[in-house]
Amino acid sequence: MNRQRGQAIVLIAIMLAVVVGMAALAIDGSRAYALRRDLQAAVDSAALAAADNLQQTGSYTSAEQAATTIFASNLRLYGSPACAPAYAPPGASPLTVTCSFGDGTTLTQVVSALGAQGSQFRFTATRSLQLQFAKILTNGASPTLNGSSSGGVNNLLYTPTVAALDRAGCGGAGGSAISITGSGTLSVTGDVVSSGTITLSVAGMRVAGDIYARCQAAVSGSVTSACYPSGATAPCSYPDVAGVTRSGYPFIDPGYPPPTVVGGAQGAPSATVVLLSGIYAAIPNFGGRHCWFLSGGVYDWQAGFSNSNDFVSNELKPPDEPSAGNNTVRATPQFWSTNGVQCDGAFQVTKVTGPRDIPTGIWSFVVTSLRTDMYNGLAYKRESAPSMCDQVNLNNHFDDVQVAVSNVPGATSYNIYAAPPGNGCGGPFGLAANLAVSGAVLNSNTSPCPNVNGNGCSLGNESIVLxxxxxxxxxxxxLAAPGVVGAYPPNGESSPLQSGLPNQNPARGPGAAGDRANENNCETSGGAYATCPAAVTPGAVVFSMPSGACVDVTNGGDTFIFGGYQYDWLSVYAPGPRNPPANTCASTFGAAGNSAYIGLIYMPAGTVTIPSAYTFEAGSGGLIADFLIFNGSMPTIAMNLGFAPVPPAAKLTG
Known part of the structure; x- marks a missing residue:
């Protein structure tokens, strides 16, 4: 028995070492797990922060700094890290920046600009685990923990003007994603992107931007590279840059979500000029050379949209649009006379005997069209640019003024602005009165229009004595606010894009300046005029084309619509594979003489054919489809980033 004395102490010592080791592993192991989890979360946050910041600012330097800041904040690392090289945009090769913190933690970011694929940020991080109990079981070295993540975004630096998603013509597949035939030259300001091949037959292509053709080092045929953004012919002068052709870049479907349809079922259009947004179960019959005004909202054309002979628009215009730069001359053509529909309005002032004296002399007048459109249950006011100027000479006691208006589509009232004697048509004008539209505005007989006395014009007429x-x-x-007596009218229209087209709307301006009625108008979510960009573009519309619903606009009809901020500047939307069921229709966007889709035409699973030179008679937000076919006379498509959607949110990609 004495020989066994002390054995328990040895066993206890061995067991104690095991218990201490297990405790050390449990404590430091749990610390390692928690630190590894925090490190991974910090790297994920950095990846999202970089992509999101790039989307918001367009600056790689800002995005890289934002990633480092959020990484340090998540790990409670205080003090500025040492980063080398300095933050900067990536070039043709990726940029690698490594930042070292005071405790030995490192963050390495690899930034790549991938052209049509957007931008990518790849992050790796290392951090030492300071052992506590487990140190006695090791040689004293601290293990290193690692984390990695990547984020991507279709950033605001890259928005294509024309993009085809199909990979036809590449990798042994037949056909081509973009086919350009017909006559003339397809002129594009911005980038042309194809995930398949681009083929030209007879027609040429002039691109003021880059061409991304995934499996073509060069596009065969008559292709000219111009200067971006001016569109000037090369050689280019700063700040213009010359466009190039790049291969190897597939374009990924941005996956824009569908617009929300607000409004119930609508019947087939009859003779009422103004249509309401909502659900149209039957395809509309736009083929009788009529005019149609679209109130703001989403139009769900469940059976498709067809226009063979009419003019359809949501643009609010004044009667008697003036010649740009000379408001004493009536412009030719008028916007609402497009395609010969004769829906342009007119106004006239005359002298009448009234109840009281007003100052004598030559008075000058202009009028504007007004209406209110709804969005999210709130009312948003719209007021067009002023009409041409009309004058009347008051030279007797009790001379008053009668103002007569032949109605223009969409207007629910007219503001009348007067310039007292001595001012003339150069103004200034002040708001004197408002004239409401009192009767039905129909398109059943517009051949006598415009006529301030009626005479059978179905659009109707109004008058008031001032x-x-x-x-x-x-x-x-x-100093008077818009709508207050004496207030100045909105800005006037600007010159047409080219001879033979109507005037353009006023440009965007701060607050209530600039356009107050159409695509360049911005208002807050409460309905106050605002500087763009803002929450709402009053009167904006979207054509929603569900699966099976095709667009069929021939070269006999015209459609001129604008989207808005509340709809992410989509003008035509069809669901793709990411929002099933996909719309695989073959759609045609023709034009007789004056059409535009201000905003993005987005049909990622369908084929879009453009057979007319007049389809894009205003700034575009882009055109994305599975296949694109340009035939007939070639159009000019100019990207305006102010009318383009914000790319989908930044996302983790690895």
Missing amino acids: STELGAPFAPNA
Whole structure:
């Protein structure tokens, strides 16, 4: 028995070492797991922060800095890290920046600009685990923990003007993703992107931007590279850059979500000029050379949209649009006379005997069209640019003024602005009165239109006599807010894009300046005029084309619509594979003489054919389809990033 004395102590010592080791592993192991989890979360946050910041700012330097900042914040690392090389945009090769923190933690980011694929940020991080109990079981070295992540975004630096998603013509597949035939030259300002091949037959292509053809080092045929963004012919002068052709870049479907349809079922269009947004179960019959005004909202054309002979638009215009730069001359053509529909309005002032004296002399007048459109249950006011100027000479006691208007589509009232004697048509003008549209506005007989006396014009006419409105103390007031007596009218229209087209809308301006009615108008979510970009573009529309619903606009009809901020600048939407069921229709966007889709035409699973030179008579937000076919006379398509969607949110890619 004495020989066994002390054995328990040995066993206890051995067991104690095992218990301590297990405790050390449990404690430091759990610390390692928690630290590894925190490190991975910090790297994921850095990847998302970089991609999101690039999307918001367009600056790689800002995005890289934002990633480092959020990484340090998540790991509670204080003090500025040492980063080498300095933050900068990537070039043709990826940029690698490594930042070292005071405790030995490192963050390495590899930044790549992938052209049509957007931008990618890849992050790796290392951090030492300071052992506590487990140190006695090791040689004292601290193990290193690692984390990695990557984020990607279709950034604001890259938005294609024309893009085809199909890979036809590449990898042994037949056909081509973009086919250009017909006559003339397809002129594009911005980038042309094809995930398949681009083929030209007879027609040429001039691109003020880059051409991304996934499996073509060069596009065969008559292809000219111009200067971006001016569109000038090369050689290019700063800040213009010359476009090039790049291969190996597939374009990924951005996957824009569908717009929300608000509004119930609508019947077939009859003779009422104004249509309401909502669900149209039957395909509309736009083929009788009529005009149609679209109130703001989403139009769900469940059976498709067809226009063979009419003019369809949501643009609010004044009667008697003036010649740009000379408001005493009526512009030719008028917007609402497009395609011969004769829906342009007119106005006239005459002298009548009234109840009281107003100052004598030559008075000058302009009018604007007004309407209110709804969005999310709130009312948003719209007011067009001013009409041409009309004058009347008051030279007797009790001379008053009668204002007569032949209605223009979409207007629910007219603001009348007056310039007292001595001002002339150069103004300034002040708001004197408002004239409401009182009767039905129909398109059943527009051949007598415009006519301020009616005479059978189905659009109708309105009139008002101004007397007390022009008496003292009336005077134009530059400080008066819009809608207040004396307030100045909105800015005037600008020159047409080219001879033979109607005027353009006023440009965007700060606050209430600039356009107050159409695509360049911005308002807050409460309905106040605002500087663009803003929450709402009042009156904006979207054509929603569910699976099986095709667009069929021939070269006999015209469609001129604008989207808006509340719809992410989509003008035509069809679901793709990412939002099934996909719409695989073959759609045609023709035009007779004046069409536009201000915003993105997005049909990622369908084929889009453009057979007319007049389809894009305004700035475009882009065109994305599975296949694209340009035939007939070639159009000019100019990208305007102010009318382009914000790319989908940044996402983790690995």
